[in-house]
Amino acid sequence: MAPCPTGQEPTADRLRGGARLAARQAPETTRRCDLTNSTPDALWASGSVRLLQPAAVICDGLTRSMRGVRLLDQLDLSIRVGARVAIVSQPPESASLLLRILAGLARPGSGRIRIAGVSRSDDSPAGWARRIGYVGPEAGIYPWMSPGEVLDLAGTLAGYEPEERERRTAALADRYRLGVRLDQPVRRGGPVLAERTALASAMLTDPEVVLLDEPLRGAEPAERRRLLNLPGRRRTVLLASRFPASEAGIVHEVLLLREGKIALRASTRDFEKHGLEFSLRGIEVLAESWAADRSPAGAAAR
């Protein structure tokens, strides 16, 4: 079998890999989504990706400790295309670390990841960088740069032609309301402008997967919700949050990591079903009931 042009594993092998991982995934709610992780480039660009619902993010046995604390412990995770997932963790560093590992900013102790059909080894501007957008708790941009310069630099680094950069910058300036301040240094607009600019620069390449680590904390709640409701039904969003109540309406699914393992994976509808609020307390209550259901006694009762 000839290798895929993008350097991915041959399709059949990847299908088997996806099936193995799907079998290991416990939650009933997501099993349907883990159809395959075999996703050639052309498929990601087509509308069929929504019908096939391949896994946009796959973590296989991720393990990582920091300062003697195991933050990720043999984590197997598969997130379908188009999912909007809030990741809550105890300790809170786990969720942030998971996103940074997915973004390639930190390394796992062991395990492997695959995002939007590519592995981290495809380090080209056309590969990994265009598929992933990451916004961390720090904006990570020079405060003396203007939003326009930041977007232009992001476009240059992504390898876009000047006309394309201009077109994308204009569209993002409009969506993220950067217009008036487009040519002013970011520091004049304060941290909110810096966060908005960081989000806009992350969206410049129209990435398939967006990783948000406590983003836009300085913004007004309504404005934050508007900005974080990222357009695109094929776009997968993972949002690490310490305050999940503020993510209501932005995400459709929640993942609770406890001591590096998945303690709960539920949709926002599950909260309504159980009459729980979408908050940290509600997540903990649902996690307790989830754990009880999965225990041998709970299984026997069912």
Add this chain to the structure above:
Amino acid sequence: MSRLPALTRLALRELWISYQLIPIIGLPILAGLVVSVVPPELAGLGAVAGAAHWLAIGLTVALPMAGAMAAATLAAERGRGTLAWMAIRAVPRSAVVMAWFLAFALLLVVGIALGGVGTWLAALERAEASPDAGPFIVAVAGTVGTGLLMVAVGLVIGSLLGPRRAAVLTALLCGGALAATLVLPRADHQLITGGLAVLNGLDGSNRPISSVVISAGFSLVCAAGLLVIAAAAIEHADL
């Protein structure tokens, strides 16, 4: 590496806006200006050798400062997330290290060259006969190698520690090594401190040009090795 010019321009602009560019260029120039007010007789040397000696002392302060600034800058890049912003856009981390090295190198070349011109003009004013400029020019050029070594040391330490610790450690380490140039017999430290050792003892050097070529070459090789280490350290760092 095709994005290296853009990254270097960005690094230079950051140095300009954060006012770091002024001491990097200014301190070597200041060292050259000091020579014009300190008589060479104070060091018991002739016009050119005395001026070179005082310039070497000035650079003993200026070059570790440049190294410390390189260390603090790279550590700050890691801390405030700008390096992460680049890395997420498929910019190789090693390219960022290289860009900072080139930015500092460019400024040091300008600063040391201007400092050297100032020193030479001061020496000319005092010299009775027209002196041979060759050994002096080569020795000053050789100190660029020393400066680049200091910057590379700073980048290695900056890739491992936080800004303050990195700056202090680099200043102590580089300052200590260069201060040894002024105290120890030349044969012991010439290779480590590069052209600066030759500049300091220009009068006593029989073959200054070959000494500078050997010592500056050694400095550059060490700087290249340290850059590889800095790039590897940044590559494995959590951002």
